Amino acid sequence: MKPEDLELLLLREMPYGKYKGRVIADLPGHYLNWFARVGFPKGELGHLLALMQELDHNGLSGLLEPLRRR
Numbered sequence: 610m611k612p613e614d615l616e617l618l619l620l621r622e623m624p625y626g627k628y629k630g631r632v633i634a635d636l637p638g639h640y641l642n643w644f645a646r647v648g649f650p651k652g653e654l655g656h657l658l659a660l661m662q663e664l665d666h667n668g669l670s671g672l673l674e675p676l677r678r679r
Contacts, residue, residue, distance in 0.1 A: 610660060617653075618661055619676055624654065633657050634673050638665045 618634040628636055641662035649655035664670050 614657065614660055615673060616676055617657055618664075618673060621654070621657055633661050634670075634677075636661065638662075641665055 619632055621633050623629055623631050623633060623636060628640060636658075641658060644650075644658050645662050645666075649659045664672065
């Protein structure tokens with residue numbers, strides 16, 4: 610993980626599906642866990658979804674709060 614990835618979680622939007630248009634940092638945990646079970650997409654989107662799932666699963670979503678305030 611690079612520090613810039615945390616900022617991207619607040620900038621990149623989900624490009625498809627039920628949560629299309631929602632930033633990755635705001636996706637619900639059950640949706641992230643579903644991706645963890647069936648497989649993350651390839652590329653940057655998959656990397657960011659996997660990172661957000663890891664943060665959410667381990668209760669570390671609060672790490673994004675200081676970045677949200679900027």
